[in-house]
Amino acid sequence: MSHMWLESLITENAQQGFELAMKLSRMGVKYTQPSDEVRGKLRASYEENADSLIASSQVVAINFQTVAAANNYWRG
Ligand code: HEM
Structure with missing residues (x-):
């Protein structure tokens, strides 16, 4: 994949961090x-x-742990 889609793990807040975790999981x-076509078929x-869906949520949760740690749990 040529274009840069992950510039940084740092986010402004926890919700954005969770959204980044979703993105990491989907990527x-x-x-x-x-293949868009194969993914489209499997989506159904x-x-x-x-x-x-629980397995997908688990992948997101694991990625969220990484993002949260990278952001020092948004402790400020
Ligand atoms: C759609 C998350 C695994 C194929 C979506 C959507 C989310 C999501 C949130 C809804 C997007 C929207 O309607 O706004 C995830 C997560 C996954 C996962 C967290 C696992 C870590 C998969 C797998 C496939 C797949 C294994 C197929 C191989 C698709 C497709 C769509 C979709 C084709 C609809 C088109 C799109 O919005 O890109 N997924 N998904 N996903 N997912 Fe997944």
């Missing part, structure tokens, strides 16, 4: 499966599967 999937099955 992980995109790097893993670059995971979006209605509770276990898949």
